[in-house]
Amino acid sequence: MNTDHRHRPLQRLLALAVALAGPLAVVSPAGSAAVNAATDEPGLGCGSSEVTHTLDSGSAWRMCARIDPMKGLVLEQVQFRPASGAREYDGWLPVIDSLYLAQLVVPYDSGHWAYNDVTGFGFGDYQLLAQNEKLCPGSTMPVEQAFMFGPQLLQRTIPGICLTELASGLGWASHGSNDSRSDSYIQQGRSLEISSMTKISWYEYQQKITLSDQGTITVGLGATGDLAPSDFFFLEDPSTGWPIGEEPEDSINYATSHWHNAVYRVDFGIGAGEQQVEQWDYIQPDPLQPARVEGVGTIRTDAFHAPEDADPQTWWRVLNPTWLNPDGHPRSYEIVNDAIQNPYDPLTRPQVSFTNDHACQEYASDNLNAGCPGLAVPDYVAAETEPLTDPVAWVNVGFHHIARDEDQSPMPAHWQEFSLAPRDFLTRQATTPPERSCVNGGPVTEGGSCAAVNVVAPRITTESPAVTMGTILSSDRGTWRVTRSPLAFHRQWLRDGQPITGSNGVDHTVTAADLGRRLSVRVDASAFQVIPGSATSAELLIPSGSSPSTSPTAQPPTRITPTLTLTQPTKGQPRLRIRVRGKAGVGTGTLVVRGPGGWRSTRTLSKGTVVVRVPRALAASRARLVVRYRGDASYLPAQKRTRITRGHVR
Template sequence: MVERLRRPSRLAALGCSALLAWSGVLAGTAPSGAADPAGSSPGNAGAAEEPDCGTALVTRTLSTGSAWRMCARIHPFKGLVLEDVQFRPATGEREHPGWMRVIGSLYLAQLNVPYDTGQAAFDDITDVGFGDGQLLTQTPETCDGDTLDVEQSFLRGLQLVERTIPGICVRETETGLGWHSQETWAETGDRYVQQGRALEVSSLSKAGWYEYQQRVTLTDQGTITVGLGAAGDLAPGEFFFPTDPDLGWALGKEGAANDDRHAASHWHNAIYRVDFAVDTDDGSGTQRVEQWDYERDPERPARLRGSGTLRAQAFRAEDDTAPTTWWRVVNPASLNGDGHARSYEIVNEGSRDPYRTLTRPEISFTNDHPCQEYASGNLNAGCPNQSVSDYVAAETAPLTDPVAWVSVGYHHIPRDEDQSPMPVHWQSFSLVPRDLLAQQAVTPAERSCDNGLTTGAIGSCAAISAGPPTIAVDRATPASGALLTADTGTWRVTRTTLSYQFLWLRDGAPIFTTGEDGLPTAATGETYRLTDADVGHRITVQVTASAAGVIPGSATSAPLTVPAPSAVLPPSSGAVRIQPKLKLKLKKSRNGRPRLRIVVRGDHGPGEGVVLIRRQGRTIATAVLRGGRVVVRLPRVGKRYRVKVVYPGDQRYLKVTAKARVPRS
């Protein structure tokens, strides 16, 4: 059974309803109604349970907020095997409730190494294996993260070897720039940027003269990159150094005894087995495979037309697959917050050995059968010595529990630089989320409302504080009866005008007063008058900013301490209030906005309390001194202007003022 649906060029402007319709047709189901914003429609598997694998469990929350967990084991032949791989996006409940299972199992199912001389070809996985004695111990030089112990029992010749070694490396790594968005060309708008992070799980094995690193990199976006790195040494001896230059590359100094020898070229053909489980309990029954092909529109040559095909039966990809063809494994029963079916796309830009039936197809798909473990020379007694071609030919059931056999080749033509120790050569492919979530897994709150045609609009989707609120006092020293006045602080520009709510706190807890009805009521509003209960405590104000369609945000002021009576110097103590020094210094911030550095200090130490910044007789800012210092951001008005700074004084210092000229900005 094959279902096809034609899709117009990606250059065309398309509505979400059209995309939703395609998803429904390809999945064999029709969309109905709006999707649950949390993506928790009745067909979804919901939060996955923790993998049951004991000490093999790996769980890591990345510094950017996304998390991965899985079972990581070493198999005697396959080497590194990952099972029950689950992902949790940093966006949390906005996208998916808890953990989501994405992969049932993932491992290297064969490594075929044929030499161009035609005299040797090795199947390193089934002939030698990457576990048992081939597994190398992780050291601080090979792993700068954490290690997992691997218990092993195997024969070395006639001797039984039992050992426990640190055989798996687990570490968090950088991936470079994760995302970046600059709102305006002039760089006057907000800039959103984050460096990406990933979890890397790897092992090292020695097979013959080569040493291989099996590495799986799982990013904070949900992408899984599977790589095989070849290092070690070139195989030695005349057998691997033919005299025919057509079969290799000359290595070593010209004129030496072996100058007519050439290191034989050869292939590293890796075939991986990927058992998908996209938001399912066990991966069976609910998943489908789609193939997408793009071709030039014969009526409009500048346009590419895309068509999706539901592959209902097991298959091997054509040997001459076009570079615009790609595949995804989709779960039509699991919808993201936009109502689109969740899936993973297979991205394989590696080369393939065109001379072998096993390696020619870029990808093959079968259903998951327990006996089909290896891509060739199968060691499982249930279907012995079979290969992927046999699995495809034998499959008669509909393709609903897909396993992908991914071929990633590398033709190694040795060079002088490959002599011992050989630099690592990599071959890899990626499993990339496609509609797994309604937005990327680490979308910041500031961009949470960018969905569909809202993309590219200016202003934050969330109330984000750019500077905390401040408290001004109507007298030199705060005391019972003093009136406090709060400002809103500064906030990033949002797409809707913000409104503000004030809540006054005493030592971090809301302050309650008695209302007109005799019941306790929280102290709110821009002003608050101190009472005897505030003496000796720290007063702050919390400002919450909100608007329709904007995620609310809160910011809290620096604390204002109301001194106890014993802390105030009485007139009889003989203390004399003196004139402090008030120093001003102008600076420029990175965005060009002027900043005024204010310092109040005298013989009695740093000044306390607040300072007022006035322009043209109006207070434009207040700031609380900390250690007698504070830096205040001043407005940009497009011309020079003057400000007057007023320090009202305290029990030790008299009132003092100073002026500053703010240059044009």
């Protein structure tokens, strides 16, 4: 039984909004932040929906992100670039062609109600909620919408997609020994979270996709909002519900338990050409040898459902047999799904089903596509006649909601998730530090670092009581990690950051050209089969004229004011290119761009530069923007105002 009373409160609110706004309601965004932009490399061709983001740990993701009227948040052309860069792969690695929620099946245990929220209600259009600073701690993307509500056409642009970079806890750690003085390699992980928020009657759902710096994609659906209204969903039946709230004297009402069965459609796009689905099963061949467990992989050539009685150890991956990593292994992604599945419905019973990609097979059930009207995943599997070479995974992620007193308004978010984890997609983990870059094929067997890494910077010293022309400055080489081969060192003295011709020894004699300038020394380290490295000392200001310095050791320079240069390319979506530079070289750290209506974008500089995409609505209105640089060890904070249009920056 499927009724429409879930929609009534929202219908009343929207009807009032339409009546107040007239036949055409135009809602301007209260605040939407720019999509993270990258360099001028060729894009994905999806215009303003393109997202490119480099995480603080160095790995990067790019994709097209949009809101579909029915499916809600949709990601397409998802690509990954590891932090290890050219040491692993020089360019973007294709992973996913498309990923979205294909159905949310919500049957109530009483048997009175069952809903298909995606095709019955939709996660876009008027159900989509605008992001604000409380919902979205990062940047937002504007979503343009036009939809019919009854006889009325509604049009609006709202900040509908949230982009947030998050700390994800310990990324990795490796210690040479238990001795605290031994080499240690530690890094905190980073992730990009892309989300949207939808209200379907009393429930509010956050669609969230988290992309880690290791290449893992975690897909989640969070349910919050409020419990269903008591006049419809609280029954006097303890077998199908749970007592909620204060118990009346005459009877007890029980909030009806129900399932949230999320079915996701994952269209893999690992490289180019045909792909394969491999199933791995494990057995204990001899009960007398319980420690021995054997695994076998089987290429599944036909569309199939996961067995209903599949062993918990069974797992699946999608691989490209012709696209190999540098070690010669086929690149693949593994489906990691520890969620439960609703066993009472053929659609949601299998943990995963696989078909080929067909354009008409958009939804997991009650398909709205005219090419496959009303069909469901079991129909797609049964109808498939071609070998499984362009695989689509239909992943079931179930959650059985047994309400409790703590779920009363506002209900804490409860989550159902699965992950797509890289398996041999790279030869090493994506953020492998240079010090461990030569470790491959097993545990660490040799002592020492694979790269020349400075631990303590070189220093400039002098035995003279004052520094003036003719003073002899000396340098040490600093402290370096122990490497697998002995390091050789080369010095280069610098004047205001530029090499001093012929001055590459341990000592440097101050000349007239050095007066009033800042001197430093760079030490370059290299060894056989070791990645070279360099380190530069703090700068020493040489006094000009007859006022000698009495400081025998170089001191860190005073922070100075940088120059903020703002330019705007004349083609494509409005973009603001910001460059931070000064006498100390390029700036580092973060800056914030703010505009009218609460719009903001916080970005991290890369080589002193960042590109911020600006919503078209702000460019069209010739909005004034404020760029504030937060400063770093060399530069003071700085601020600059500008007016942006589609073609010019003033």
